[in-house]
Amino acid sequence: MMQDPGPDDQPLLQVEDLHVTVNAGGARPDAVDGISLTVASGEAVGLVGESGSGKSLTLRAILGLLPPGASVTGGRVLYRGTDLIADPRSLRRLRGTGISMIFQEPMTALSPVARVGAQMIDAARRHHGWSPHDARRQAIRLARQMGIPDAEATLSLYPHELSGGLRQRVMIAAALAGEPALLLCDEPTTALDVTIQDQIIKLLTRLRDELSMSMLYVTHDLAVVAQLCDRVEVMYAGRIIESGPVTATFSRPVHPYTMGLLRATPDVDDVQGDLYAIPGYAPGVADRPTGCPFHPRCPVASPECQSGSFPLLEVGDGRATACAFPERVARLAETEVSS
Amino acid sequence: MAALLELNDVSVTFRSRRGSHEFRAVDRVSLAVSAGEIVGLVGESGSGKSSLARFIVGLNQASAGTAVFDGVELPGRTRPPELRRRIQMVFQDPYSSLDPRMTIGQQLSELLRVRAGVPRAQVSARARELLEQVHLPADLLRARPRRMSGGQRQRAAIAKALSVGPDLLVADEPVSALDVSVQAGIIKLFAELRRSLGLTVLFIAHDLAVVRHLCDRVAVMYMGQIVEQADTAELFRNPSHPYTQGLLAAVPRLASRPVRGTAVAGEPPDLSRLPSGCRFRPRCPIARSLCEQEEPRLEAAGDDAGHTAACHFKRVPVAGEAGTPATGNGNDPSSREVT
């Protein structure tokens, strides 16, 4: 894993110390509290966290699509070296063709009054200046690539006439029509049936290979990250608390929160003892604890964890943790296995 | 053990919004739930599992079939209050299952006074007891739902359901809207309530992993019918219906393990267009001409006495699975269906 890419080996996306505040003006802490992450060319990065962790805000901040009341209050978002926060015009140019985004609920991302074929290639058509005839051909090609059955007929339907899975495919097609280098995904499979989720995951995996596209994938589901991503960033209370390659992180986590999440995820292949429930609840933005934000729920916390700062520190092999006592996590893993 | 709830050929019919054609959301379902058992009901959206749940609690009427609860046949139309009280429901969305304008205490004490007949003087003590039972702090009695996290709300909703003293709790996807870290806590709560109160639970889920961790028995629904039913361990060890196998294969895994079977392909079914013969045929990887001609019935399958599946070719290794035959004596040809 490259830690410090040289100038020719610039990462595709680099987020540096990003801060997002919701309801600016009040004395509320940042909902996104200093996030740094990189997505290399061709890489798929999973951004995992629970509700209120700030994962979706991070994703939206990258594309300048923050909800009303939320604003970026610090940090940089570099896309091939250009700061998208400082230069919103370049961001507008990049949307759809450089960076695209897919959402959890395609029904809200698609216009209800336009046929899906037109919506799918609208952005790309403008970008490439295709004639209506070319556009239609491209749309059919794209629809087939997305595994949309009976492409020609489906393209002349309206979104409400499609099933959830098909709508999601249409939205992905629309996002990919401009052949973006980076696809931002905001829980695109969360609302779907397991069977359809599986199909969409396979589709995204295939498309990523075919188009050599990078992905930043936000989800609460660790298993989806395991299927799709190379690297994972785990968020808690507005910060990244663990970062590393998926396989290593999921087999030997170095933050107690990651370990807790993994143990709380039920395994369909195996029932080994009890499911672990992380005690308590994730804190809201207004009531984040001092010190390590996870300490009130942490099984290995000690008094040192209640104050001070807990930055993300590298621990080798491209991994990093915000836990000051990763050796305790390792010990915890051993005790649990032996018991 | 006598069944607490016994459904015999229950159908629930809906009329389409416009036009007069009817479709059967639940089609001749027979299911027995014994006292103290936790039975899982799984399937995709549109499988009829929620319609069946709503029938059991009295929100839908059956168009055919009978349901016997604790020796008493459930009446078709209005259900006497005493019978209603004994079957309660917990819903998926913890955000809409509590009245937003009332405190938790008000909501509990209303049910306790009006429905459980608790004397006024004991209401507050009983409300505290209920919160304790679901592991919520007593000071939440004064809280309104909007100040509470999803996990807290779901626990409060369970407390409400328990307040009237039910024997059977129908839980419709009670954890699928919750964060992973609190999911496990709710799953454990159901197991605990069964132990401490002798509660019987019908647990509806689309998540097979959750079902595997909680339920004693599982019924798999497809297009309004139960297609397979078995004890949990047997079902996961020896899934006999290709739909069950496909659902299992579609579940995303944390670790990369070889997965048996092919994930279900295609879109969820449209109830208004029933295929001839076996309903799963259009999506089935092993369908043959017999499946087109004849509807399979639920018949004994697998090793266990209670294991049934509705497939003409149950137990035949699924394409792509040739290297991993079903475990145990699952391939015993003598038990194979030869119609």
Place this chain on the structure above:
Amino acid sequence: MSAPSLELPAIAPAARTAARHRRVPPSLIAGAIILGLIVAAAIAAPLITPYNPEQQDLSHVLAGPSAQHWLGTDELGRDIWSRLVYGARTDLQVAFIAVLSPFALGSLLGVLAGYFGGWLDGMIMRLADVVVAFPFYVLVILLVFVLGPGTRSIYIAITVVSWVSYARIVRGETQVAREQEYVLSARIAGLGRTRIILRHILPNVITQAVVFAMSDIVLDILAIVTLGYLGLGIPPPTPDWGSMMASGQEFLTTHWELATIPGIAVIITGLGLSLLGDGLADVLRVE
């Protein structure tokens, strides 16, 4: 909080304060100030007006603003400022009362139609369709004309016409609310219909009707003023903005302020009410 606790945390104190200090929407403040001033003036009318609004003084007809008559006098020598303030008294009072009965009737019919559906819903909504088939003003004017001028007729006419909006709003909200899981679980628990409707549905659906009532008062004031202008409103000599505008109209070319001043009063009152309605909608929304 000292030791790290593994118990389930109650709502953190921070969250409570944050919620309590939820910002009051500026539109609510602005609306409340505007309307508050008008209402205060109407209540304190005898204290802040130097003349009896009905007292004529034919020696000072159509006088311009002066130290004695701040806004001048009308064609009968009556003090315009006094008439304006007393007019606010009449019009606001009539409008507030006029909004109550359609609010109550409409909300009741709406919640019944929405909750029970079926033939009851069909009947109530067909009735509503009949009412809206006529333009608002046409029906109001027609009814007042038939019933004879006066406040009683105004109340009846406005009730007959504007219950429909409340019924439609509340019916729609009720249809959503009755499928909410907290209502379903109340039904499953076996709570009675009356209790479910009164305790669990009405409090959650009525807010939209309350917000609408704010803008409806504006409409009612306009209706009352229009009726007054047409000579069907509050009978003279009771001061009322509508009749002030009507009588001032004759002098529009020479004394434009006679008709304009009450007009401005109507606009400012309307603005105050709609700001208040907007702000109220924000406050009443349960997130």
